[in-house]
Amino acid sequence: MNRFSAFYSLLSLDLVYIESQLKQRLPYPYQWGKKQTDKWDNYTNFIYDFPSWEAVVEAMKATTEAYGLNKRELFNYAANRWFNFWSAMAVEQIFTEIDGVTPSLNHKDRLVDFNLRGIDFDHKTSVFPEAYKQTLYYAQHHHEDLLYWLYKNQSQQQRKHLENRLFIVTYAEDGEHWKLKAEISLLKQCIQKYVSTFDASTLEQLQLNNKTIYSDIIWAVK
Template identity: 55%
Template sequence: MYYSLTQIENELKKRLPYPYIWGRKQNDSFDKQTNFIYSIQQFDTLLTEIKKNFEKYSNYDDIFNYALNRWYNFWSANAVEQIFCSFPNVKPAHNSKDRLIDFSIEGASFDHKTSVFPKKYNLPIDEAIKQTPELIKWFYKNQSQQQRKHLKNRLFIVLYSPDGEHWKLKAEISWLKKIIDHYMIGFNPNYLMKFSLEKNKTIISDIIWAVKK
């Protein structure tokens, strides 16, 4: 289903005044309680739904933050995947609910992941860019647990803002579109990086760097 990128960006930016707090690692239990985020695009409607369902819960703040973050990440990812799929050499996943494949580029299937530059990474941004394969391996080792963890082809978009508010860049859809367009226009499958993170299995991956000046 096609969504207006401008509308998604406008709605995502309504979330920015609220602190980005998880309060806990992502887990299957909280995921099940907040799966309504997939069907709500308007931020004000999201706030209403959270209040209606959880206002009387003792852990209301935890669920509130969790739902806001899942909604924000989902709709940003939805917009990014839509941008990729606008290119003729990109095909969306046959099964929209397939959590391991978002789209394929020239026949190679990928799970897309927009990630903020990790605080715990041991290199500054300029060195990390020079050593991109090392950050990819770090992501595969440290990112995503429970139902999200897998060792499949991944295409990462890594966000970095000098003020440390990397997460806010997920709302900058028009800015991200320019970066993705530039990457896709020059896309060459031979430049994708190969990794052997499991025995007898090779995966391909790459990072699209989205660095705010």
């Protein structure tokens, strides 16, 4: 959790509106063009200010002109960060609106988003990774294997950590896994179903950095 997500976690988002805005991103290809870095994160931190797609596009134009950046590179980078951030904020709200889930009271703690039945977690929505050389069927029956892969191959920037995490993994039959991050109503159904049957004894216990990490996967398949 960063200072921006901490601020928005204090607000109540209109999830229907957020979904409608995220879906306006879908016609454009999901391409980064460059690795995520702190430098380019700083260029594009305006994405936290605008849940509106139209407004964030205007901010992209202004930033491109102000810093003399390549328009396509800036668009791809900012659009992806914006899309992932507002989807994540919606997902966090979905969790914290469920009975038995308590939002993190320490908004400076980027490692904890909420407490679920006495266990602290952060959450991350991840697309089913193309580089993970196994099938969906295999992954659904070998959570531990995919979880180790996800921890090992996570971003090396601000969100990297080795603590308890619940992964929401999206998988689309047409291969456009990333687009399911915009399907907030679908994600809500999947999360609510998971929490309603949550059993801490079934969490995967991973050995990372000489300690035990508790983790699990919530599947969003369409």
